[in-house]
Amino acid sequence: MLYFSKLRILFITLFSVLFIIIASSNLFKFDDNFFDKKINLGLDLQGGSYLLLEIDNEPVIEQKLQNLTTTIRNYFKEKKIKINNIKIENQNIFFNVIENDKQSVLEVFQDENSDLNPYYPRFKSHQLEIEDTGLNFKVNFSRQGLIKLKNSSQDQAIEIVRRRVDEVGTNEPNILKRGNNRILVELPGLDDPMRIKSLLGKTANLTFRFVTNDENDRFGVEKLKFENGLEEAVVSKRIIISGENLLDAQPKMDTQTNQTIVSFTLDRVGAKRFGKATSTGIGKQLAIVLDGKIISAPVVRDTIASGSGQISGGFTFQSATDLALLLRSGALPAPLEIIEERTVGPDLGQDSINAGMIALAIGFMLVIIFMFVKYKIFGLITNVTLIVNLFILLGVLTLFEATLTLPGIAGIILTVGMAVDANVLIFERIKEELKDETNNILAFDGGYTKSRTAILDANITTLLAAIILFFMGSGPVKGFAVTLGVGIFTTLFSVYFIARLFTSIYVSRNKDKEKLI
Amino acid sequence: MVAFNKYYNHFNLLSSVLILVSLLLLIFKGLNFGIDFKGGTLIELRASDSKINVSSLRDRFNQMDLGDVSVKKFGNDTDFLVKFENKDNKKNIIEEIKANLDKSFGNNYDFRRVENVGPKVSAELLKSGVIAISLSLALMLIYIWIRFEWQFSLGAILALFHDVIVTLGVFSLFSLEINLSIIAAVLTIVGYSMNDTVVIFDRVRENLRKYSDIKIFELTNISINETLSRTIITSATTLLALLAIYFFGGEILKGFSLAMILGVVFGTYSSIYIANTVLVRLRVSQKTVLREDDTK
Numbered sequence: 001m002l003y004f005s006k007l008r009i010l011f012i013t014l015f016s017v018l019f020i021i022i023a024s025s026n027l028f029k030f031d032d033n034f035f036d037k038k039i040n041l042g043l044d045l046q047g048g049s050y051l052l053l054e055i056d057n058e059p060v061i062e063q064k065l066q067n068l069t070t071t072i073r074n075y076f077k078e079k080k081i082k083i084n085n086i087k088i089e090n091q092n093i094f095f096n097v098i099e100n101d102k103q104s105v106l107e108v109f110q111d112e113n114s115d116l117n118p119y120y121p122r123f124k125s126h127q128l129e130i131e132d133t134g135l136n137f138k139v140n141f142s143r144q145g146l147i148k149l150k151n152s153s154q155d156q157a158i159e160i161v162r163r164r165v166d167e168v169g170t171n172e173p174n175i176l177k178r179g180n181n182r183i184l185v186e187l188p189g190l191d192d193p194m195r196i197k198s199l200l201g202k203t204a205n206l207t208f209r210f211v212t213n214d215e216n217d218r219f220g221v222e223k224l225k226f227e228n229g230l231e232e233a234v235v236s237k238r239i240i241i242s243g244e245n246l247l248d249a250q251p252k253m254d255t256q257t258n259q260t261i262v263s264f265t266l267d268r269v270g271a272k273r274f275g276k277a278t279s280t281g282i283g284k285q286l287a288i289v290l291d292g293k294i295i296s297a298p299v300v301r302d303t304i305a306s307g308s309g310q311i312s313g314g315f316t317f318q319s320a321t322d323l324a325l326l327l328r329s330g331a332l333p334a335p336l337e338i339i340e341e342r343t344v345g346p347d348l349g350q351d352s353i354n355a356g357m358i359a360l361a362i363g364f365m366l367v368i369i370f371m372f373v374k375y376k377i378f379g380l381i382t383n384v385t386l387i388v389n390l391f392i393l394l395g396v397l398t399l400f401e402a403t404l405t406l407p408g409i410a411g412i413i414l415t416v417g418m419a420v421d422a423n424v425l426i427f428e429r430i431k432e433e434l435k436d437e438t439n440n441i442l443a444f445d446g447g448y449t450k451s452r453t454a455i456l457d458a459n460i461t462t463l464l465a466a467i468i469l470f471f472m473g474s475g476p477v478k479g480f481a482v483t484l485g486v487g488i489f490t491t492l493f494s495v496y497f498i499a500r501l502f503t504s505i506y507v508s509r510n511k512d513k514e515k516l517i
Numbered sequence: 518m519v520a521f522n523k524y525y526n527h528f529n530l531l532s533s534v535l536i537l538v539s540l541l542l543l544i545f546k547g548l549n550f551g552i553d554f555k556g557g558t559l560i561e562l563r564a565s566d567s568k569i570n571v572s573s574l575r576d577r578f579n580q581m582d583l584g585d586v587s588v589k590k591f592g593n594d595t596d597f598l599v600k601f602e603n604k605d606n607k608k609n610i611i612e613e614i615k616a617n618l619d620k621s622f623g624n625n626y627d628f629r630r631v632e633n634v635g636p637k638v639s640a641e642l643l644k645s646g647v648i649a650i651s652l653s654l655a656l657m658l659i660y661i662w663i664r665f666e667w668q669f670s671l672g673a674i675l676a677l678f679h680d681v682i683v684t685l686g687v688f689s690l691f692s693l694e695i696n697l698s699i700i701a702a703v704l705t706i707v708g709y710s711m712n713d714t715v716v717i718f719d720r721v722r723e724n725l726r727k728y729s730d731i732k733i734f735e736l737t738n739i740s741i742n743e744t745l746s747r748t749i750i751t752s753a754t755t756l757l758a759l760l761a762i763y764f765f766g767g768e769i770l771k772g773f774s775l776a777m778i779l780g781v782v783f784g785t786y787s788s789i790y791i792a793n794t795v796l797v798r799l800r801v802s803q804k805t806v807l808r809e810d811d812t813k
Binding site (some may be wrong): 014044052054066194198201209214236241338339340341342343344345347348351352355356357359360362363367370405406407409410413414416418419421424425428432453457458459460462463464465466468469472473474475476477480481484 | 561608609611612627628629630631632635637638642645646648651652653656657660664684697698700701704705707708709710712715716718719720743744745746747750751753754755756757758759760761762764766767769770773774778
């Protein structure tokens with residue numbers, strides 16, 4: 001156990017030096033890409049905001065079912081089957097057909113290559129499930145259908161969230177999917193997430209619709225409140241243009257009225273429709289509706305064919321900027337709710353770093369002094385190993401650009417405390433061996449060999465705990481699992497290669513000395 | 518040699534009482550769950566005006582109709598920790614609170630940390646915490662079952678349960694807060710306690726093979742003594758590191774390091790006085806380990 005070949009010594013030295021250099025790259029700036037890696041600081045250390053958003057898919061499901069009723073009706077109309085009493089209740093579609101048509105309806109829904117009810121060839125499950133309740137047919141989304149629906153609304157939502165966050169211009173946001181109905185947003189360096197929260201809380205569904213007094217409007221009407229919550233107006237359900245038709249939106253100052261406005265540009269289709277609507281609707285009020293509330297309802301005075309226009313509504317410059325931003329980035333497919341928020345101010349982050357570093361330094365010093373007093377020269381070897389171990393640990397974290405959190409720092413300190421365990425196990429074993437073995441080299445060899453199973457057991461148990469923490473834990477706690485887990489490997493390396501190398505050099509030079517340890 | 522085995526019975530009794538009391542505490546008093554597991558809002562606030570203190574803050578917050586509000590000093594005189602249920606899960610609660618505090622205290626305070634955990638998330642976090650701890654106990658059980666004979670496994674697992682239950686019992690007794698980092702601490706305790714037990718067991722097994730004429734009662738004592746200096750040194754260095762975190766690592770790590778300190782103390786104690794006594798009570802002998810060797 002004490003023999004080292006020259007090649008091995010070279011390898012150990014190179015390996016250690018490499019990681020020490022990588023670890024120190026956190027302090028210096030390297031031009032080279034390979035060395036220009038840094039340990040990421042977690043949000044709890046650099047300050048920032050962690051937001052977990054949940055997509056409320058209920059309205060999407062309602063909307064899809066609503067569309068489906070029309071599709072089903074039209075589909076069977078072509079097949080000369082009349083669908084009666086179609087209605088939606090509790091996310092189910094109910095309808096009747098005459099007895100003779102029942103079988104053919106079922107066949108359409110259950111056909112593996114049905115174009116009304118897709119997915120079967122790919123997922124071995126249809127999008128929709130149909131059930132004959134005896135009274136009527138009940139149609140709803142299958143499990144697979146719901147999963148697809150949720151995934152697609154998550155895909156759309158994350159895109160919109162990304163655009164909105166990017167528009168605000170925070171540095172290096174991290175936007176990730178969680179499950180199939182959640183989005184995680186990490187915003188480093190942001191200590192007041194108020195604006196982003198309010199931006200993400202809005203669906204930003206924009207429509208232009210005429211105010212009407214005709215209760216019998218062909219498209220149906222609805223009563224909507226104005227933004228200020230006081231007035232109301234009856235608005236047609238017919239959508240002239242919607243947010244999708246917008247190419248651009250910008251906050252502007254109207255020089256005539258001295259008001260802040262949002263000016264917008266429409267795409268070709270939108271411009272055409274807007275032009276047509278404004279030419280036929282002169283004198284009517286055109287309501288600009290955002291998320292079910294009327295921003296303003298100006299009277300159409302002229303045909304607007306240029307495809308651009310403006311929205312006024314008593315904005316401040318900030319609210320006009322935000323509205324323009326929302327319109328540019330598009331509407332969310334479904335409302336988002338912030339179900340978890342954790343924000344740490346940058347000064348608290350800095351305080352945590354300082355406290356963590358002081359604790360690390362003091363813990364390190366205490367352990368080093370203790371080991372030196374207890375084991376003298378071998379304590380010194382352990383201590384050198386401990387320092388190299390710390391550098392290798394930091395080096396590995398740097399190499400993988402791991403995220404360091406406050407519990408992560410605690411994990412490093414704990415590693416320092418527990419790393420000596422392996423050396424202690426070995427040294428104590430050597431002491432025992434020396435009781436009935438006079439040859440120093442044999443005693444040291446025996447000490448290393450016989451302590452090996454205990455050391456492995458001890459480290460595997462801790463590693464198991466760290467692995468579970470890594471997979472089950474979230475955020476800062478994950479950082480703890482990482483440092484604890486990586487620490488185990490670096491500890492084993494430093495004990496079995498570095499400390500053993502030093503020990504072997506010392507022992508072979510003093511092999512005849514008594515009471516070596 | 519220290520005669521640890523003289524006190525096996527005494528300490529078994531003590532441990533039984535400790536476990537019983539802890540279980541009673543956990544059942545009747547329960548744990549003080551933080552917002553991670555209970556849901557709610559937490560604000561860490563730093564004041565730059567001496568007018569802002571626990572009672573003036575409590576007055577302000579109580580007027581805001583937030584449900585149960587707790588206001589505590591956090592570390593030093595200028596830092597406060599405010600927690601409330603946020604029952605209705607109001608959306609812009611932080612902004613409302615800011616506006617309200619501005620009226621009374623002007624700009625003389627600063628929110629250093631805000632955490633808001635909805636009821637759904639907290640329920641999930643609690644569930645995954647419980648799963649994590651159970652899973653780690655199960656994994657340890659499997660590991661030790663592979664590595665040792667069943668008598669040893671039973672001893673190690675009992676010691677493990679003892680450490681986790683008594684540590685949680687202390688948290689219940691003093692109403693210390695259970696949050697995500699405490700779960701991390703408990704898992705680390707599980708690893709540490711196992712580690713400590715395994716080192717002694719390794720020696721017990723080795724000695725069982727070596728000596729056929731020494732009774733397990735004596736043999737455990739020999740093994741404990743042989744590994745004693747290692748036990749003391751490792752516990753000492755780990756405790757030194759943990760004490761450094763506890764005293765210098767800042768308020769946020771206090772609960773975590775305290776749980777770990779308790780765990781290390783209980784873990785060291787239980788390796789000696791629970792794990793080993795199980796071997797004695799199950800009358801483990803040389804045959805136990807030799808039979809296993811034959812089948813391998």
